[in-house]
Amino acid sequence: MPRYLPLALNGTCTLDTSGNDVNLNGPASGLAGLTKIGAGTLMLTAANNYMGGTTVSGGTLVVADAGALPPGGSLTIGADGIVVLGSRTGRGRHAGRCPCCRPCSSR
Numbered sequence: 001m002p003r004y005l006p007l008a009l010n011g012t013c014t015l016d017t018s019g020n021d022v023n024l025n026g027p028a029s030g031l032a033g034l035t036k037i038g039a040g041t042l043m044l045t046a047a048n049n050y051m052g053g054t055t056v057s058g059g060t061l062v063v064a065d066a067g068a069l070p071p072g073g074s075l076t077i078g079a080d081g082i083v084v085l086g087s088r089t090g091r092g093r094h095a096g097r098c099p100c101c102r103p104c105s106s107r
Contacts, residue, residue, distance in 0.1 A: 017040030
């Protein structure tokens, strides 16, 4: 039986997946943001409410839950980052759709 542990982001949080696939299935909350670096995949499967933005500098971030990216938070995708929203993928941007599924005005 999988365990779902919450993650408190109260300082800078950088996750380096180092070529591995990592599933963050517990909710993340706090004042800081989340930065994903390194090759590999980080999958967010829970509704999160951390206050900082989300940055993908390398590898792939899979947003598997509609609330995985906190409402009102920024999403920054570096040149080596990929974000998958449902079945959509984008390199260097969020594939023309924002996390809330509205057409994106920053394409």
